[in-house]
Amino acid sequence: MKKWAALVVASAMLVTAALPGSAGAVSNAKQAEIVAGVSFREAPSTSGGFIRYLKKGETVTVISQPNAYWYKVRSAKGDTGYVSAQKKYINVSGSGSAGGSAGAGQAPAVSKPATGGTPSQQAQRVIEAGMKYLGTPYEFGSDRSTTDTFDCSDFVRQAFLDGVGLKLPADSRSQGQYLKNKGGVITDWTKLKPGDVMFFMSYRGSKPSAYAGIDKSTARITHNGIYLGNGKVLHTYSKEAGGVRIDDLANKHWEYRFLFGGSVL
Structure with missing residues (x-):
């Protein structure tokens, strides 16, 4: 992950680097399911205009992945926007959701935080x-x-x-x-x-x-x-x-x- 400072200086546009092994776009459009309610935005940034919430169970088509944090998707209604790429929100082509076996409403498992340091x-x-x-x-x-x-x-x-x-x-x-x-x-x-x-x-x-x-x-x-x-x-x-x-x-x-x-x- 790039240093947090780079995220901030980029005026809330987050990082633009692609995920490892990715050129920043999904080569073939993939179907995905919304795992938990999440913001649907006009741009791949929290400063992007808020369209609506995508609800759990909605299906979307992943068009591309402009950076490590966002997918560009098309909803079943035909509107296009951006959604968080976190697995806790979106399951792309059966990739599974974050949290392993945790059930709905349960806190997902998290790794033990690092201790020490300045x-x-x-x-x-x-x-x-x-x-x-x-x-x-x-x-x-x-x-x-x-x-x-x-x-x-x-x-x-x-x-x-x-x-x-x-x-x-x-x-x-x-x-x-x-x-x-x-x-x-x-x-x-x-x-x-x-x-x-x-x-x-x-x-x-x-x-x-x-x-x-x-x-x-x-x-x-x-x-x-x-x-x-x-x-x-x-x-x-x-x-x-x-x-x-x-x-x-x-x-x-x-x-x-x-x-x-x-x-x-």
Whole structure:
């Protein structure tokens, strides 16, 4: 896998390298089945326009594979778009789904996370773990025992659990308190490091003036995500947004809503 930094600098277009042994395209169109609900997008990126969710059991035709993370597919309805190439979402020509014998609704088996390393190496593993879930559908109050859907804090928790074996508290406010108890809280998001957790207040509008005069030291946490560096955050916040995705922070409501962040490692 290319370094996570390359993923971020590419403006959320992820990597463009093909899978090993592939020229970046599926030579012959193949039939595939959607294994779990997943975002259907207009481009091979989380910034691509959200078309709809493909539902479990739908059949699609794989047209090509533009990079290691996405398939270009045609749905049974005839519309064309892009879907995550993760086996937990799509079974191409009987290749099987991720998770082995795990049944529906069960958490898939994951390899034991690597331990040790420098803080930056650990942060890289967390980011790589989180990137695997791009496009995973959003569900408020998602089941913490599965990876079929996520809400914001569930996603952050799973990325750290998969990446470094750290089991954070289950909700965003408890995760925020966990960071405060560790110390090292940062209130200027431009000083965060990749892999730091970011905490946000409720949406009040798209302009800075909507947040003027608010005491952010006492504002309630309503959202969190993982800082990628280069002004980008990896997170999930609504069904309409298409699930786990990458967003820019600067001059957006995310910047104005930011409360604090820092490393939980």
